[in-house]
Amino acid sequence: MTPPHPIPAQRNLLILAAASLLNFALLALAAYAPWPVAVPAVLLFGLSNNTVFALLHECVHGVFSPHPAVNRWAGRWAALWFPTGFSVQRAFHLLHHRHNRSPAEQFDTQHPEDIRWLKYAQWYAIFSGLYWPVSVFGVLLYAFTPPFLRRLLNRAFGRQGSAQTSAEHYIGILDSLPFSARLEVWAALLFQLLLLWGLGGAWGAWLACYAAFGFLWSSLQYTDHAFSPFDSRNGAWNLRVPAWLRAVFLNYHLHLAHHQHPDVPWIHLPRYATPGPRFIDVWLACWRGPQTPERFPTFKQYPPL
Numbered sequence: 001m002t003p004p005h006p007i008p009a010q011r012n013l014l015i016l017a018a019a020s021l022l023n024f025a026l027l028a029l030a031a032y033a034p035w036p037v038a039v040p041a042v043l044l045f046g047l048s049n050n051t052v053f054a055l056l057h058e059c060v061h062g063v064f065s066p067h068p069a070v071n072r073w074a075g076r077w078a079a080l081w082f083p084t085g086f087s088v089q090r091a092f093h094l095l096h097h098r099h100n101r102s103p104a105e106q107f108d109t110q111h112p113e114d115i116r117w118l119k120y121a122q123w124y125a126i127f128s129g130l131y132w133p134v135s136v137f138g139v140l141l142y143a144f145t146p147p148f149l150r151r152l153l154n155r156a157f158g159r160q161g162s163a164q165t166s167a168e169h170y171i172g173i174l175d176s177l178p179f180s181a182r183l184e185v186w187a188a189l190l191f192q193l194l195l196l197w198g199l200g201g202a203w204g205a206w207l208a209c210y211a212a213f214g215f216l217w218s219s220l221q222y223t224d225h226a227f228s229p230f231d232s233r234n235g236a237w238n239l240r241v242p243a244w245l246r247a248v249f250l251n252y253h254l255h256l257a258h259h260q261h262p263d264v265p266w267i268h269l270p271r272y273a274t275p276g277p278r279f280i281d282v283w284l285a286c287w288r289g290p291q292t293p294e295r296f297p298t299f300k301q302y303p304p305l
Contacts, residue, residue, distance in 0.1 A: 009070070046209070101235030147174075
């Protein structure tokens with residue numbers, strides 16, 4: 001166990017409030033400002049909403065605040081911006097920590113028994129940004145459908161498809177969640193509808209902002225694991241990115257340090273960060289598609305900036 005670290009609760013609350021206000025402002029600029037202002041607003045929303053997601057990640061691990069109620073309600077607020085439900089996100093993410101780099105989460109790895117088209121479809125959905133809308137659709141499907149339909153969907157993948165996409169684990173865990181988890185997803189949907197209403201129905205601006213966010217979010221979600229060791233604790237990278245970008249993502253790129261010390265708040269992760277590859281090197285290698293283990297690329301290691 002990692003020794004306890006002070007949780008920067010006040011700083012986290014301040015960042016969450018500031019990033020949320022910035023999100024509101026950037027959405028409004030994207031909707032109403034001239035295009036020379038609207039386009040940068042869209043791109044900045046892609047970054048600011050990833051800050052909110054990074055704080056949702058802190059809430060999931062219980063290190064946003066030492067007070068469980070604050071942690072829970074901050075997580076619910078941050079989840080509205082994704083949009084998802086806090087309980088669903090917590091269940092999925094902690095499941096990911098248990099199964100990381102197991103056969104159920106080797107999306108970068110070609111196995112003889114894989115359904116090849118499904119392997120490639122899932123892989124390029126992640127890196128093209130489609131992973132975000134699929135994730136949102138998935139939680140909405142959970143919130144509005146009975147369990148037997150989810151089980152039918154799981155069976156539709158087939159045993160191999162369900163195993164290689166990890167659907168078996170992630171769909172299966174939903175049935176263990178309380179009814180309040182659905183309420184959180186419904187609240188997120190209502191929040192997004194209110195955002196659209198507040199923007200005067202400017203769905204194009206909303207879509208552009210979330211496309212920017214979704215692409216940046218999706219691009220990172222597996223780049224920090226791709227071609228890493230098959231080990232739940234050590235199967236991640238400390239990705240080297242510019243210091244300002246790592247600050248925006250609240251050290252999310254130090255993902256190996258996080259998997260090795262999941263109870264450590266984001267602000268303390270740099271002290272555990274060992275050298276790792278550059279983000280761009282891993283990301284570009286990912287576009288070549290899943291590989292057999294003997295053909296995994298190797299990366300030059302750099303100390304974090």
